[in-house]
Amino acid sequence: MSWNLSSLFARFKRSKKSGPSSHYDLKLLRQIKSNTFPSWSQLKYLGSFLSNTEKKAIWSASGILLLTLLSWSIYAIATHSLITPNVGGEYSEALIGQPKYINPLFSSTNDVDADLSSLMYSGLFKYDNNKKIVPDLAENLSIAPDQKTYNIELKKNLKWSDGEPITTDDILFTFETLQNAETGSPLITSFQGMRVEKTGDNSIRFTLKTPYAPFLDALTLGILPEHVWAEIPPSNIRLAKFNLQPIGSGAWKFEKMVKDNTGNIQSYSLINNDKYYGKKPYLSNLNFKFFNNQTEAVAALRSQNVLAVSFVPHNLKDKVGGKNLNIFNLQLPQYTALFFNKSVMTELKDDDLRMALTQAIDKNTLIKEALDGDGIAIDAPISNGNLGYHSNIKKIAFNFAAANQLLEKKWPRLQPEEYFKIRHDQILKSVISSKQPATATKNTEEPTISTEEENKINEMIRSEMASGQTFYRQLGKSDVLRISITTADTPEYLKTAEQVAKMWQAIGVQTNIITIGSRQIVRDALKDRTYQVLIYGEMIGADPDLYSFWHSSQSEYPGLNLAKFSDRDADKLLEDARSTLDSDLRAKLYQKFQDILVSDLPAVFLYSPTYIMAVNKDIHGINIANLVSPADRFSTLNDWYIKTKREIK
Secondary structure, three states: OOOOOHHHHHHHHHHHHHOHHHHHHHHHHHHHHOOOOOHHHOOOOHHHOOOOOHHHHHHHHHHHHHHHHHHHHHHHHHHHHEEOOOOOOEEEEEEEEOOOOOOOOOHHOOHHHHHHHHHHHOOEEEOOOOEEEEEEEEEEEEEEEOOOEEEEOOOOOOHHHHHHHHOHHHHHHHHHHHHHHOOOOOOOHHHHHOOOEEEEEOEEEEEEOOOOOOOOHOOOOOOOOHHHHOOHHHHHHHOOOOOOOOOOOOOEEEEEEEEOOOEEEEEEEEEEEEEEEOOOOOOEEEEEEEHHHHHHEEEEEEEOOOOEEEEOHHHHHHHHHOOOOEEEEEOEEEEEEEEEEOOOHHHHHHHHHHHHHHHHOOOOHHHHHHOOOOOOEOOOOOOOOOOOOOOOOOOOOOHHHHHHHHHHHHOOOOOOOHHHHHHHHHHHHHHHHHHHHOOOOOOOOOOOHHHHHHHHHHHHHHHHHHOOOOOOEEOOEEEEEEEEEEOOOOOHHHHHHHHHHHHOOOOOOEEEEEEEOOOOOOHHHHHHOOOOOOEEEEOOOOOOOHHHOOOOHOOOOOOOOOOOOOOHHHHHHHHHHHHOHHHHHHHHHHHHHHHHHHHHHEEEEEEEEEEEEEEEEEEEEEOOOOOOOHHHHHOHHHOOOOEEEEEEO
């Protein structure tokens, strides 16, 4: 480089030696212009005096200076500030089905209704993100020593979304309406024998006939506004427009809904409830879109028509992979079990048969094949993390050889050709009997069948014989051991039933599957308990009150004792567990009950499925742990955000 310090010093020295006249010229110039530094008008000519090399050096130095200042500024801002949530943005989610009754009195029967109801209504109590009951509309609670009287004081200055005050009259109205048989609420049985009364302008009392430990769970029910519903007769409540356009007290309120030409709701929008008493949400809008099935919902997520899918079935999990999505694997207090119905299939009363069928089930393979690994193998109804979980419960391990050994005692093996002959004789006898005239005598000629009928019989038998079943089990002299599994036609239940059928066929038990539509299974199977074996899921809730699921009094519909299990000692344990508030004692009682359950084997507890939720990464602040119900994924919704801002620390 030609330009350097030595050249500058050389210029300076030449200027010093230029003679005495130069000194006077400089002095004269300073008298004319006293400023040491040139003005801006003079600086603009600087380029005329600098060489190209000098210009490049100055620009480089200036650039380095600017970059340094910019870097230090960014560092200072980043060090002394935080990115924080900002108000605004819309969250959209795909739901399966249609809203019908966004009303706490009816919403428990429809997941869509339950989701929306949880956002627009609030109860006296609620569950936090740790599955603990905390006050919501309630401010204070006191429970009498008899454990039957609950005195509750409300928060002050509560308001409905339309601005009207929330009072104890609303609480009284809600529970009296629920207890009215004309209302037709499915929750009526949970509040039978309960009395509710006002004890002050801001306080109310609930009185029970007997102690009931899960009562606070029941008080998470959303409260209705009396001034909206009072003029509507209980028998007409289901017809009211407020079932789709609610006035509530939750953090969100109804804005609008869009219907198609057939009357189906396409989208449903909520906005912030400015009268809400709790923490205000960051999000400004919620928009729910409705689809017929999960396949359509997942497609909407992939095309960014929505930002989230409430539930992703296991068979579609691979469709929601991607860098722009967060996948949440959550656990619900639920189980899927195989229920034996001894009253329909008397062979199931045999302890050895139930034990062999249980030993033949490989739960790990079942979860891998039916759920793609998204589930936890279980041995009892109460799962880990819940009150009454039994870590030392007796486990019946998968043991193919032991299962076969048990069956050999009473049900000897039959080769496929032997099975074919037995079934042929059975069907042939039935066909001939149907042809026998009612007035037949001993001399009447024996009916015969045609070649075509013979071929149909043979074809029917072959269709019954599973390709993977290498042998059968003889039942009596002229029959085989066969079982029918009934289940809903959802992908999860179907795959589970298919895997169980293969495992039972491997030990010689002929097994066929009966599928019923998920919306009809209650009416067509559960109501009359017509199944031999049922594969079905039950959700027990945050409080593990197993009374309605396993007490003998709940063996008939609408009870949920699907195995029709009956045991006096078990009943007593369930009764005692729900009548004490001592959580340690309740846990011990539930553990003893589960010991009886596993010993008697009325059911095989298969797995607790994983609840999968997919959300776009544009949504921040999601902190979801295990859920009490699917609607509880919104328990921390007020902390979710899209927009951000930077604040000084």
